[in-house]
Amino acid sequence: MSDYDTVSADVEHEEEIPADHPRYQDLLTRHRIETGIEKGITHLQGMHAEGRGSAFDYLLGEETIPSADAAERAAAAHLLLADQPVLSINGNVAALVPGEMVDLASAVDADLEVNLFNRTADRVEAIAEHLREHGADEVKGLTADARIPKLDHQRAKVDADGIYAADVVLVPLEDGDRAEALQEMDKTEIVIDLNPLSRSPQVAAVPIVDNIIRAVPNMTEHARDLADADEAELRSIVDEFDREQALEEAEARIRNGL
Numbered sequence: 011m012s013d014y015d016t017v018s019a020d021v022e023h024e025e026e027i028p029a030d031h032p033r034y035q036d037l038l039t040r041h042r043i044e045t046g047i048e049k050g051i052t053h054l055q056g057m058h059a060e061g062r063g064s065a066f067d068y069l070l071g072e073e074t075i076p077s078a079d080a081a082e083r084a085a086a087a088h089l090l091l092a093d094q095p096v097l098s099i100n101g102n103v104a105a106l107v108p109g110e111m112v113d114l115a116s117a118v119d120a121d122l123e124v125n126l127f128n129r130t131a132d133r134v135e136a137i138a139e140h141l142r143e144h145g146a147d148e149v150k151g152l153t154a155d156a157r158i159p160k161l162d163h164q165r166a167k168v169d170a171d172g173i174y175a176a177d178v179v180l181v182p183l184e185d186g187d188r189a190e191a192l193q194e195m196d197k198t199e200i201v202i203d204l205n206p207l208s209r210s211p212q213v214a215a216v217p218i219v220d221n222i223i224r225a226v227p228n229m230t231e232h233a234r235d236l237a238d239a240d241e242a243e244l245r246s247i248v249d250e251f252d253r254e255q256a257l258e259e260a261e262a263r264i265r266n267g268l
């Protein structure tokens with residue numbers, strides 16, 4: 011019997027998953043989503059989303075490809091240049107990278123806002139509390155006193171002094187029309203999604219085709235690295251980033267392993 015056979019099928023704590031297991035990242039994300047569902051943070055549909063994501067990640071080689079790293083650096087530059095950046099949090103994001111989102115918010119001085127597709131008051135509160143447990147001082151999204159125009163579902167509910175007023179918004183792990191609606195509001199959108207053909211990355215100024223568990227810490231690292239950069243340097247990073255090329259390179263890696 012190999013060591014890997016000793017990984018319980020019913021892991022209680024993520025520390026039980028050996029870090030050198032060949033499927034470590036996949037086992038870890040699955041475990042975090044399951045725990046999120048148990049805690050009332052993640053919707054059951056989040057498990058389907060995770061399954062879709064992990065299939066694309068498998069084809070990407072479960073690594074941050076160079077075009078994704080360039081997108082993560084451009085995203086960090088956009089967030090540092092922003093007047094009012096907001097990081098949007100749904101049930102999968104809260105389960106997978108709560109502390110990492112708090113770190114990114116602090117590195118770029120952004121707000122965190124809960125925004126849900128399957129919105130209930132209990133889930134919004136549970137996610138806000140989970141983020142506070144991971145170090146967040148303030149979490150937006152509970153007031154929901156504004157609406158994104160031309161959107162007729164729960165994701166339209168936003169805070170007037172949060173996503174509604176933001177100039178740059180990070181939108182991770184959602185395929186949908188909110189990305190298009192936010193773009194119509196003239197916001198700069200950064201999207202994290204492992205599926206480059208999904209609608210959100212297709213409309214984003216910065217599409218990041220990478221697993222969120224790698225993408226967010228890497229964005230924070232880039233933001234810390236750029237903390238002393240002047241506006242001209244940040245603008246040149248933003249201007250040099252080619253969104254079409256990033257989407258094409260991700261699709262080529264997924265389809266052909268190139």
Ligand code: PTJ
Binds near residue numbers: 058059064126182220
């Ligand atoms: O918490 P709620 O109620 O707001 O609901 C959240 C989910 C994720 C259930 C909802 O937004 C949803 O159904 O999303 P979709 O339409 O399944 O889109 C999720 C996208 O995220 C898919 O394109 C997946 O490929 C992608 N994805 C899943 N896991 C990851 C990912 N991208 C990056 N990293 C991941 N770990």
